[in-house]
Amino acid sequence: VPDTKNLLLRLDPQLAAELQAVAKVEDRPVSEIVREAIRDLVAARRKDKRFQKRLQETAREYDRLLGQLRADER
């Protein structure tokens, strides 16, 4: 797996322009800013008890199957 990847994101023009502006001002790659946005979203979602409960229940229900799928990919 390469250390870096070329990214292609489909964004509406205004959002893309804002993203590029932020990236230019902060002198950072666009992908890093996107990753940071996802990190903030993840932090918020971690506090969502309903989401966590549903995810845990679903993961528990398919625990054996998920183990098999993980093993198949190794």
Next chain:
Amino acid sequence: MTVTVDDADLLLIASAALDHDADLLLDTIDVAALAHVVARAETAATPVDAAAVVLVEIAQRRPFHSGNQAAAWLAAAYVLASNDIHLRIGDAEALALVHAAGQHRIGEPEVAAVLSRHIDRWPHLLRRVGRFLFEASSAEWRPWPNGLPEPVRRRPLPRPALAERRDPPTCPVVFGPWTDGRQSFLVIVGASGVAFFPATDDSGCAVYDVVQVRDLAAGDLVGDWRRLRTGGEMVGSVAAADVRLDRDGLSLDWHVGSLVPA
């Protein structure tokens, strides 16, 4: 409206599927591939289509460093669960489905077709009520009174062994208007409910029409319950003989397996 997933959902789902820390996973994901999965799922017409999209897209685009097949399955199951849809599918068939999708042998329509075939025909809420009914069976029961003929074929109510019984959970029952000597009632589960309306089937046997009601409001329980009935989802009917209330009239015993889907 179909409930789907965003980037953060998928990352946390993958984290659960792979048992990896989400922050570490984030450092290695293909952001563009993940964004593509989310965008495609948003355009799906139905929850099953959305589940098929996330399964196929994750299995084929491989946005995560590893474990994409496990993430694909859990993401699809999560999308379905978020839309109150549950599957009954064996591990072998699910495994074959994910493998076939990952190897580009099948696409979204085929995956959607398989998922559709395995949808649990008992809605989630009904299954919860059914569990409650079985677990509450240590109470003393009396048959529901009715003057109508009972069904010809009555099935026995299965009971868990005494040692397996847990403390009966409480699930409020609210009684409503009378119809032909029998009373409507509603079992409240969280903010939703399952309403039982007296009716007769084609052969004249006493049954209850079972209506699933979401987002209950206090005002729904006032009056003749017409709004409750028309606003809910008719899921089927159950023989009146299979519906019994405990001595206090607060708990309901209903053999969920006897429900005839609408």
